[in-house]
Amino acid sequence: MILFWVLAVIAVASALTVILHRNVVYCALALVVALLQVALMFAALDAHLIALLQVIVYAGAIVVLFLFVIMLLSLERDAPHPGRFGARAASIAVTVALAVELGVAALVSEPGAPAPPPADFGSARMVAERLFTVHLLPFELTSILLLVAMVGAVVMARRRA
């Protein structure tokens, strides 16, 4: 429980840094910290596979690409970046909706001791078994989605070149 609160406070603080800091590189690094905290939370919940994947995919690859793009565009340090009014209104609306949804979910759900997880919970073998049997269709659909996104990225890069 202490561990959770430490992780949670750091995660929220770094998430706030991501959106409030004026220096884009600091924002990206704060995002890494936030993602690592979430990975540690997964690990604390015995979801070791998800924790490691979180580090490899998000902290290790995606934010590195963010930083790469930030550096290539060489954005002005300390440049203010005002959003358009519509974008701001939309983001506020989405945030409020998410907060309400989470609040309702927390209120409705039954508090109480959850059932103890099975022995090999969170191991690669168990996740794979569930993924390739019960959740096969969503899994395959996701792979098609990723393929479409990849082809789309290549097409757009071609057009611009």
Place this chain on the structure above:
Amino acid sequence: MVDLIISVALALVALVICLQVTVLLLWIERKGSALIQDRVGADRANLFGGLLPFNLGIVNTLMADPLKLLTKEDIVPAAADRLLHWLAPWLAVFPLFLTFAVVPFGDVLVVGRREINLQAVELSGGILFVLAMVSLGVYGVIVGGWASNSRYAFLGGVRGSAQMISYEIAMGLALVSVALTYGTLDLQEIARAQGRLMWGVVPAWGIFYQPIAFVLLFIAGIAESKRAPFDLPEAESELVAGFQTEYSGSKMSMFMMSDFIEVAIVAAITTTFFFGGWQVPYLYRDGFHLPGGLSVAVPSLVVTVLQIVSFFVKVFVFCWIQILIRWSLPRLRYDQLMAFGWKKLLPVGLANVTVSALLVLLLDGWTRT
């Protein structure tokens, strides 16, 4: 309580291995490069102002080099981002220290009735952990390059991020085929699985099952450690010293240390996945069992020592091969680097994974019988 002490001791051992290998590599590389280039190499370090009639060689160089680096002035450029400039060397070194935690350096140490697994952390997702830590290592390069606020350092950082992202994929694919072969992600289990024999004679080392994955992993590993022929982030003939141009003294020595730890990690995981890890051929927990039917009983402690020695001999052989490669090959051009990673290594890696998966499926557990 005893368990806690053992855990702490194992973690310390992993850390000490890391540091010792680094310091030894520093000397091996200086002397090795001299050997390759027909120079004498580091021979000036001597105790008592050169009064000794002989050169203590390794000992002196081991003390002189770190002392010199650690006592030099720490210069931070005026326009640098001070916080990130300070943070970058730590970001470079820290994940690499952690990587050694999952590498097994022996089978078990038997003390009384207790069997201690010679691996700092038993992790069921060991391969993924290695991949995760290696992928975090890139932040030192990027942040160091950016925070220095110098064009050379900046270009080095950008190059480093692109290169490490690209070669991580080849590395990941090589590790996928390794995981397919052994059916596990735990490094200790992989090392144990290599103790069996093929046809009763040849040790069942990974190199015989996954030769292509070995080549992929070794090349991608050298690229990840940013050493020639993949040293574009440093590229001293173009970028002064790349991402570490604006670093001096102890901070620069940390970047140097991360370089050597990466060499050791590449050697260690190559050894673990493809060359039996700590296995000594025909040596089992109770002694040697040679294929002819000859058996020699060996005390358990001696077995453990032999295994640890075997692990380090293999690791140093692969460290030496990397040093040999570094001082023999010229640097790739940037487009060659990218083309090689994406157009050669990636398709080969994908094909290797596909073929391995098919074989595992057809032969039903191939190595697991």
